[in-house]
Amino acid sequence: MLKIKGFRTICTTLLSLSFFGLILTIAQAQSGVKRYLYVAEPGIRNYLEYGGHGILVYDIDDNYKLVKRIPTGSLDAKGHPSNVKGVCVSLATQCIYVSTIKSLMCISLQSEKLLWEKIYEAGCDRMAISPDGLTIFQPSFEKDQWYVLDAKTGEVKEQIVLKSKAHNTIFAPNGKAVYMEGLASPIVTVVNPKNTSKQRQIGPFSASVRPFTINGKQSLLYGNVNELLGFEIADLKTGKMIHRVEVPGFEKGFIKRHGCPSHGIGLTPNEKELWVADGANQRMHIFDNQQMPPRYVSSVALRDQPGWITFSMDGRHAWPSTGEIIDISSKEIIHRLADEKGEIVQSEKVVEIHFQGGKAVKKGDQFGLGRVVK
DSSP states (O other): OHHHHHHHHHHHHHHHHHHHHHHHHHHHHHHTEEEEEEEEESBSTTOGGGTOSEEEEEEGGGTTEEEEEEOOOOBOTTSOBOOEEEEEEETTTTEEEEEESSEEEEEETTTOOEEEEEEOTTOOOOOEEOTTSSEEEEEOSSSSEEEEEETTTOOEEEEEEOOSOEEEEEEOTTSSOEEEEETTOSOEEEEETTEEEEEEEEOOOSSOEEEEEEOTTSOEEEEEETTOSEEEEEETTTOOEEEEEEOTTOOOOOOSSSSSSOOOEEEOTTSSEEEEEETTTTEEEEEETTSSSOEEEEEEEOSSOOOOEEEOTTSSEEEETTSEEEETTTTEEEEEOBOTTSOBOOBSOEEEEEEETTEEEEEOOSSBOOOOOO
C-alpha cells in the first residue's frame, strides 16, 4: 500500500507539473509571445563539427525545433571562423552581441544583419551587458584589461586594468556591480559600473577562479577553481571564501578542454539547486542549495564533456553546453539540439530571447544567475 501511495503521489506531481507547463504555454501563445533559444557557433573552441558557423535559433515552445541559422562574421586570415567566447542581448538596441577571440559583433534581431564588428587590440572574451542594455564590459582575451563599451557603437569608453588574464564577467541584474574574473587570479574583483575606480576584492579562493555565479541578493558567489571537482563559495559581504565543496563519489580524470575538472556552474532561477559540470565523467552534478553548504543530490549523464550550464527563464529546463535539454524537475533529458543535417549541436554560448510583435521583449542571460531578490 505504501508503494502504491508513493506511486500515486509521484504521478500526481508529474501531472501537476505537466498541467502547469501546459497552462504556461497556452498563456504565452495567447499573448503572442514566442520564445527562442539562440545558440552561437562555433561555441566549443573553433570546432565546426558541433554546429558550424553562425547563430542557430530554436523554437522553445515547438520542442526546440530549429527555425533558422543567422550568418555571422569574425573570420581569421585563412577564412576560418574564430572561437565564440560570449553572447548577450540588449532590448534597448534590439541587438544580439557575439564576442570571439578577436572581435565583438553586433547583429540586429529584426533584420538579422551584422551592423558592426569591432576588433580590439587585446582581443575579447566572455562579456557582460548592463541591465539597461547600453553598456558592455568586455574582457580582453586573457590579457590585462577589460574594455567598457558603448553598446550602440562598440566604442571604448574606458579601460579597467587588473592584470589577471581577463576572462569571465557578470553584470549584476540590479546594475549596481560588475564581477570580473581572471584566469591567473584567485580573486574576483567587484567594480561599481558608475565609478569603476571603486573596487573591492572577493577571495582569495584556493586557486584561480574559473566560471562562477552569484545569487539574486548578491550575498554569495559560487565558483569553480582550478584542480577542484566541485566549487567554492564566498560571502560577498565579507569578501571571504567560506566553503569548499567536492563532488562525492567521482574521481578527477582526463579532460579535453578548459584545464580544470569543473568548468561550468549555475543556480536555477529559484536558487533551490546548484548545478556543477564534471568534464572527465561527462556529467552535471546537482546540489541542494537550500542548505549551506549545498548538499549533493544527483547527477545527469551527458553525451560529451560539459563546459557550461545555464537555464531557461521559467526555471523548467537546464541547458548544458553539450546540447541536451534537461527537465529540471525530473532530471530527465527531453531533447537534444541538432542542426539542419541532424548532426549534434553543442555550444557554451546560448541565450534565451522572447519576441512579441516582431520585437524582443524579454531576454535571458548566458550565466546561470540566481534570481531570488527577497
